[in-house]
């Protein structure tokens with residue numbers, strides 16, 4: 001089992017490719033290189049058959065039919081297609097400007113920036129706040145829905161603090177009000193149960209590389225009927241994916257996504273028990289050794305993979321420099337090009353210094369007990385040295401036996 005350094009604890013940014021996923025992809029990178037749209041020969045048929053199987057596997061993970069899955073290059077593209085596609089589709093239908101889109105303050109940049117882009121086309125964007133745990137209230141959404149609301153977009157689970165939104169309630173509310181509902185389920189799909197036979201979501205974005213699949217492949221779920229979604233393609237061309245997303249299909253990626261989805265469906269329950277125990281050990285260990293730490297996110301409605309921890313009096317950047325043998329992140333990796341404090345942490349009420357003293361630790365399928373023990377020690381040493389204090393119950397800080405020689 002894993003004794004590799006640096007310890008990888010950044011599973012909200014991306015996950016390791018499961019070796020079983022790589023195995024099923026290999027033939028499609030070697031001898032089965034056909035184009036799934038080639039209708040005239042064996043190579044094409046083989047590729048198409050593999051895509052059909054994967055489409056069903058990906059659909060099954062979220063309780064959708066294969067025909068409701070549109071393959072894209074990842075969640076960012078799926079989100080752009082969902083939001084811009086419905087905006088354009090509605091406009092084409094009615095030729096009426098002045099639509100409104102509703103989203104929340106803690107959304108991923110892919111959602112927030114896409115909504116902002118719509119403002120250039122005369123849309124109004126309403127950003128609802130969240131509570132101190134990062135939860136958006138269905139009542140707050142209900143209050144801002146108007147006759148002009150085109151779309152509500154609320155993430156299923158947050159990529160920084162792990163908070164899980166009351167998606168069933170929000171979806172039901174949108175359905176009653178006759179408003180389309182999109183959810184960014186990139187952190188939820190494959191990690192917690194997502195069943196669209198029970199939750200009336202219209203559009204759902206997700207990505208393979210957050211569930212131990214390959215990078216560069218994602219999907220948009222588009223509900224097949226009631227209502228019919230007015231989705232305008234954002235990439236035109238050969239009419240692939242029923243005209244919703246042209247371009248030659250990434251067959252190896254799709255096959256890998258299918259396998260990753262199948263494994264997630266089979267192993268999620270067991271994985272989550274183990275991962276949750278490790279996360280709780282991590283937090284208990286850090287709390288035992290350090291005074292004055294706070295855990296962000298919802299105490300219960302939260303991904304078991306997530307530990308988002310504020311260490312007042314430190315800076316996450318300095319902490320990460322001090323423990324380069326542990327791969328974690330500060331705030332969201334996706335916005336790390338700009339050194340601004342995380343908009344998610346600010347939205348839940350953290351001050352700027354608190355936000356900057358916060359680490360995001362993301363556990364995953366391959367995280368081991370040894371890695372967690374090692375991380376607890378490294379965090380407590382680094383925080384204590386930055387604060388210029390001693391840790392509680394501190395004894396010898398030698399390398400743990402289990403990691404020696406790693």
Ligand SMILES: *Cc1c(COP(=O)(O)O)cnc(C)c1O
Pocket residue numbers: 012013073074075076077108110155157158159184185186187206207208210218
């Ligand atoms: C990673 C992530 C994305 C972006 O997904 P890509 O597949 O990398 O484009 C969007 N939303 C959330 C919540 C994410 O965690």
